[in-house]
Amino acid sequence: SQQGEEDPQALSIQEGENATMNCSYKTSINNLQWYRQNSGRGLVHLILIRSNEREKHSGRLRVTLDTSKKSSSLLITASRAADTASYFCATPNSGGYQKVTFGTGTKLQVIP
Amino acid sequence: DVKVTQSSRYLVKRTGEKVFLECVQDMDHENMFWYRQDPGLGLRLIYFSYDVKMKEKGDIPEGYSVSREKKERFSLILESASTNQTSMYLCAGRETSGEKLFFGSGTQLSVL
Numbered sequence: 001s002q003q004g005e006e007d008p009q010a011l012s013i014q015e016g017e018n019a020t021m022n023c024s025y026k027t028s029i030n031n032l033q034w035y036r037q038n039s040g041r042g043l044v045h046l047i048l049i050r051s052n053e054r055e056k057h058s059g060r061l062r063v064t065l066d067t068s069k070k071s072s073s074l075l076i077t078a079s080r081a082a083d084t085a086s087y088f089c090a091t092p093n094s095g096g097y098q099k100v101t102f103g104t105g106t107k108l109q110v111i112p
Numbered sequence: 113d114v115k116v117t118q119s120s121r122y123l124v125k126r127t128g129e130k131v132f133l134e135c136v137q138d139m140d141h142e143n144m145f146w147y148r149q150d151p152g153l154g155l156r157l158i159y160f161s162y163d164v165k166m167k168e169k170g171d172i173p174e175g176y177s178v179s180r181e182k183k184e185r186f187s188l189i190l191e192s193a194s195t196n197q198t199s200m201y202l203c204a205g206r207e208t209s210g211e212k213l214f215f216g217s218g219t220q221l222s223v224l
Contacts, residue, residue: 009152033212042116042202042215043155088154090213099170100145100206100213104154 006089006106014111019076021106023089024069030098032065032072033090037105043088046074081112115139116205118216125223131190133219135203143206144186145213146170146178148199155202161186193223 007022025032031050035043049056049065049072056063062075076083086105092098119134137144143162147155147170157170159178167178175197179187190197200220204213 006154035213035215040200040218040220042217043204043213044215045212048212098143099157099160099168100204101157101171102147102155104152 006087006103008106009104010107010109012109012111013079015079015081017079019079019083019108019110021074021087021108023072023074023103025072025089025091025101025103026070027091027093029067029091029093031092032063033092033100034061034063034072034074035088035090035102037086037088039085046087076108079108079110081110084108084110116203116214116216118201118203118219120219121217123219123221125190125193125221127194127223129190129193129223131193131221131223133188133190133201133203133221135186135188135216136184137186137205137214138184139205139207139214140183141205141207141214142183143208144180145204145206146176146186146188147202147204148172149202149218150199158188195223197221198223 033048034046037043047058049063060077065072086107088105089103092100116137146158149155161167161180177189202218203216206213
């Protein structure tokens with residue numbers, strides 16, 4: 001399995017603070033994606049960063065990718081209570097039909 | 113709007129029963145996925161289909177089979193349900209290789 005890992009497993013912060021989550025993966029990739037999951041529901045795609053990109057922004061989200069270290073980070077700035085959710089990174093296998101492998105997730109709690 | 117629909121939100125079955133989990137997408141997506149999600153283990157890929165009647169095993173296919181007779185429908189089959197198959201099952205669709213997944217709301221299966 002090439003399942004990645006997120007770090008930390010759980011994170012609790014105050015509203016207005018920044019939240020940083022890290023993801024490590026095992027094999028070469030074409031892109032890396034981040035997803036969000038509200039409690040007990042399906043996942044929603046947040047952002048995709050390609051292997052030739054080092055940083056990408058979308059609203060309050062900032063994603064970095066370091067392919068030499070096989071790692072990525074997701075930064076949520078000025079967090080809100082509504083950001084409370086689990087966050088997962090996902091890596092499509094390079095080549096072939098590109099099965100998608102998810103990490104173990106970071107559970108974020110934003111306290112109002 | 114994009115839509116992936118899982119037929120049941122909650123399901124309770126007995127050990128030894130044959131169980132069908134249904135997933136329908138309305139996006140004409142080539143690729144469809146079945147994952148199971150367990151606390152602390154993240155999402156693990158069970159099976160993947162890249163076209164009608166085509167399938168590939170994921171990381172944990174044992175005890176499961178799939179059926180894709182039509183493009184819009186991808187079924188997960190538990191031939192003889194066991195208690196260790198109690199889990200949240202998530203279906204997803206993807207238009208082209210490497211791009212984002214669209215998830216259903218999930219089916220929480222309990223095998224008693």
